[in-house]
Amino acid sequence: DWEVEKDNIQKLVSRYTEINPKEAVKFSDFPLSKKTLKGLLEAQYRQPTEIQRQTVGFALQGKDVLGAAKTGSGKTLAFLIPVKFVINICRMFLSGCDESEKIHNTNIIICTPGRLLQHMDETSAFHASDLLMLVLDEADRILDMGFAETLNAIVENLPSTRQTLLFSATQTKSVKDLARLSLNDPEYVWVHEQA
Ligand code: ADP
Ligand code: MG
Secondary structure, eight states: OHHHHHHHHHHHHHTGGGOOTTTOOSGGGSOOOHHHHHHHHHTTOOSOOHHHHHHHHHHHTTOOEEEEOOTTSOHHHHHHHHHHHHHHHHHHHHTTSOHHHHTTOOOOOOOOHHHHHHHHHHOTTOOOTTOOEEEEOSHHHHHHTTOHHHHHHHHHTSOTTSEEEEEESSOOHHHHHHHHHHOSSOEEEEOOOOO
């Protein structure tokens, strides 16, 4: 029942300020819905990886995050958990709208930088003024491929009120430059490789 779910979401959100991101050990240490926790277990994700442990709490609290950890460390889930939360919030606000209003609301776009900028420039129906969250994944690789200016143009076109999560396998100078340009008072999480 949607009203019950709405109530549950509001209860979870009210617990976000209590999160101590540095002390979370298990996924259940984060205020995640029963559905999300069940889904994680079913996918055999028993414990958060180090990058997930250190970033999910900040992201749920609405903070900007720069997360750097080597390939294979689980960065995808580190941003998908907060993304899932944003979708819940969208659904909560959309629950009062009728179908014709909802149909114009694209919730998630996953794309390469060039494609996104092209839509910003050429697709008249595309507007990003309501964007809640921007995730920049594989930042070091995107920058290595020469997309720094494209990324800068995208970021300039997005509302400054958005939340931004930036993930990278390495911390290069260009990643730091992008962080300076795209993040607002961020939490820096750098998971070093175990010796
Ligand atoms: P990265 O983006 O940092 O390179 P991925 O997000 O692709 O890493 O994850 C690497 C692998 O680790 C994937 O196969 C993923 O399913 C697995 N994985 C992610 N998080 C967990 C977890 N908490 N427990 C167990 N396996 C995980
Ligand atoms: Mg990845």
